[in-house]
Amino acid sequence: MHILVLVLLVSPFYLNDFASIFIKDWRLWLFIDYVGVKLFPLVVALWLIRSKKMRPAEFGLTTQSVPSFLVVFLIVALVGTVIDQNGYQLIAKLPDYSSLGDMPVIRSLAWNWIDLTLGLLLVGIVEELVFRGYMHTFLSRFTESSSAIVAISSVAFGLIHWSLGLHAVMITSIIGAVFMIAYLRTRALPPVMLAHFAINFIDFAGVVSKSIFKLA
Secondary structure (H helix, E strand, C coil): CHHHHHHHHHHHHHHHHHHHHHCCCHHHHHHHHHHHHHHHHHHHHHHHHHCCCCCHHHHCCCCCCHHHHHHHHHHHHHHHHHHHHHHHHHCCCCCCCCCCCCCCCCCCHHHHHHHHHHHHHHHHHHHHHHHHHHHHHHHCCCCCCHHHHHHHHHHHHHHHHHHHCHHHHHHHHHHHHHHHHHHHHHCCCHHHHHHHHHHHHHHHHCCCCHHHHCCC
16 A cells, blocks of 8 residues: 555656646646646545544654744755755756756746745645655655665655756755755654745745855
8 A cells, every 4th residue: 555655646746747848838737737746646645644544643744843843944944945056056067967848937927926835835745745754654664764764765856856957856856855854853844844835935936035045
């Protein structure tokens, strides 16, 4: 059952990049993205919890104190943003392959901001449920090594960005490792989910100046 659940949860993320390569209409792209990699994994996770086949804690859904939440959120958001905004320059000379595709430009101002807010929030929630919460539960059945869990889960997370090039896979893998380390320390995903959203929002929304996080 655990392998079947893993396949159901992760496969939409790997398949979704084909939409970025072949789909040029932003409305169709959004439909595929929201149904395939936001709604479907979320429904699977909620069904597993509601049917009591899994506990919320197995997806990282636990509570913590407000000070702890804020500290974890701020540290993970800052570290992740610094890596995101500086990592590509640091590995620029390493071998890469050209981006195979990207999401089409959203021509509607309203839908663009829906995607930058609600959409990115859902990205943070669903990707953390799958690649930190469930991935930890799944890998823990085979190993007690925190290093192995961090390494395997971070590579699995990085590879969902395969269409964007090897550098994107490398940087997102490193950020994924930060997310998993934070989760292993706290066993609570909500602040990591919010940090994930913050990192993406800073990168894509253009509201917060990226220069703030540049090291050079």
